[in-house]
Amino acid sequence: MSVQITATGYDLLRDPRLNKGTAFSDIERRTRGIEGLLPPASITIELQVARLHAELANLDNDLQKYLLLSDLQARNETLFYAVLMSDPASFMPIVYTPTVGEACQKFDEIFHSPRGMYLPISERGRLREILSNWPQKDVRFIVVTDGERILGLGDLGVGGMGIPIGKLALYTACAGVPPQYCLPVALDVGTNNQDLLDDPLYLGLRQNRVRGEDYRAFVDEFVEAVQALYPLCCIQWEDFANLNAVPILERYRDKVCTYNDDIQGTAAVALAGMLGALRISGQKLTEQRFLFLGGGSAATGIAELISQAMALEGMDIATARSRNALFDIKGLMVRSRTDLAEFQKPFAQDHAPISVFADAVKALQPTGIIGVSTVPKLFNQQVIEAMAEINERPIIFPYSNPTSRSECTAEEAYRWSQGRAIFASGSPFPPVEIAGKTFVPGQGNNVYIFPAMGMAVFATEAKRVTEEMFIVAARAVAEQVTDQNLATGLIYPPQSQILKASLHVATRVAEYIFDKGIARVSRPHDIGALIRGRAYRPVYPT
Structure with missing residues (x-):
């Protein structure tokens, strides 16, 4: 390199x-x-x-x-x-969540040097020509957003470019993917954020978002241009709204090397957290019931991956899905509702409607609650106390980002459960002391998954990214959590050791890729050595 x-x-x-x-x-x-x-x-x-x-x-x-x-x-x-x-645990919250959220919101005010490619829908028909202006001709990873659902902050238009830039920085810093192979992309299809449209400093197209067939054709042209210019490239979709995120993934997942980190990466890090939590509670995955606050692509992605993992442990897939319930702004998703999207229907419950989340906790008696609502403080004291009454070790995962959108804080979860909660959040929280015991909150950050997935794909030149690769990755994360970590409540490997953890996960995923015959390179005798040998190190060129 x-x-x-x-x-x-x-x-x-x-x-x-x-x-x-x-x-x-x-x-x-x-x-x-x-x-x-x-x-x-x-x-x-x-x-x-x-x-x-x-x-x-x-x-x-x-x-x-x-x-x-x-x-x-x-x-x-x-x-x-x-x-x-040199200090990944300290710098990850700065180059990515939560600080990147503020950077995206202020993108037009702080923009000072170009990075990545901006592809406006006004240039339909010319995307391959424009994309070829990128100086690096061997691109292996593109992280792309259309800026519509940036973290929990909503439609930020081209300001969403901060997300691909930050994600790809973590590909390198956390898993050693060489930065010269990485390209951040913003698809500019307009914005429905009127504040941006009225802002004279806004740097994107001044029009409302394009929908329907024109949007789909634009995305198709982008994928075709990537395939033509960079045939070994993996496309990671990032922070698309639900109405586009799910169809895009379904359209391309079996055609090109691609995945959606909000759906699949979030699901994998949640599953890894579950597997770590179960080492504390001493229970089996197939014994769990989960209630999700939020019913979008992140919630259904987690629910589906958990269901698939349950199925791998012998449970019927329909039964597994029934153990994952969704709750959105209109209440519990039940079969009698007529407003459910196709991707939500597999998790609809055979139950009477429930409009209050705490009531749903009492009725369904979940072992864990998972927040992906982007609405803060919805895991209130009544909810946490209800979970603690039902479970000896309640699983409380407020995963919404950034910190200002978290469904509860670590302090609240531990205090309201008398220190019995098994806690992980999407954004970082400091240690909490309850009755003389210090708890170290885990951060269920996708950084445990997507950089390692990238390194595995890079080293093997994988043809596809499959759903089971994320289950493999989740297990590889969980198996690195030590008994000492668990004793403090930490259910993920320490972020200070993220490079070591990521290379371990990448090795496990690469083994799967070779086993399934979807690698483009020959299987080496030592797959771990292959991964380590391809990893970037920050050493000056000669």
Whole structure:
């Protein structure tokens, strides 16, 4: 994966993949024509990282830190990843959720350097031509959004580009996918956010969102252009609204290498959390009942993957689905409702309507509740206390992002359950002390899944991403949780060890890919060595 330096002078200093900044040696400065263009002292990358740590520590808020890191990525990519990988647990919340949410909301105000590709629907018929302007001709991963459902913040138009940029940074920082193979893409089909349309600084198309056949044809053209230009590329769909997310995944999942992280990645990290939680409660997956707050693509994706995992343990799939109930703004999803989408119907309950979530908890008696509603504080004291009354160790997973949208805090879940909750959230929460015992909240972050999935696909050049690959990934995450982790309530591997954890998950998924015959490369004797050997390390090029 080494990069050969051929640029000289200011061109060298302005190339983020080749620039070393103050780490250029005296000989390099002389031979590359950059003598005098830098301060005379040459320092190591380790000292550069330490200097960045100090600079970041002096900033007042996380958005300022996000902007500093974004600027660093634009001018010295190697140092950017060296900083991220030096302390991933600290920097993940800055380059991704929750800080990236604020960055997306303020995208038009803070935009300063281009990254990725913007494909407007006004250029239909020219997408392959425009996409070919990307300088890297071997793209293996595209994370793409149309900006309609950014985290729990809604329609942010082209401001949603912060999500693909952040996701791909984590592909590299957390699983070693080489950054030169990654391309963030924003599909601009307009926005229905009137505040953006009225904002003179808004950088996207000033029109309402295109729907229907025109939208579908635009997405088709995008996929066809990607296949033509980058035949080994995997497309990750990100933060599309339910009305588009589910049909897009269904249309392409068996045709190209693709997946939807909101549906499948979220499902896998939730399943991993369940498997970790069951090691605390001592129960079996097939003994569980789950009640979801939210009935969109994230909820049904989790419910379906849990059902498939139950089926792999011997349960009839219809019975498994019946053990996963959905609750939305209109109440419990029951068979008598006439407003359910096709993807929701498999989880409709044979039950009388229930309009209050706490009442649904008491009636269905779930072992776990999972929040994907993006509405904060709906796991209130009545709900948590009801779960604690039904279960010795209630599973409480408020997964909505960012932190401001979480259905409850870790403090609330632990306190209202007298410290008995098995807790994981979508955004980070600090440790909580209850009656002299310290609990470490787990973060059910997709970062445990999608970077590792990316590395497995990259190393094997997989033809497809299948549903069972996500079950394999979930099990691989859960098997790394130690008894010591579990003793503090932590049901995911520590984020400080995310690279090690991700390479383990990638190895397990790669084994599955080879077993199923969907790899494009020959099976090696040591698959773990293959994964480790393909992983990026933040080392300056020579």
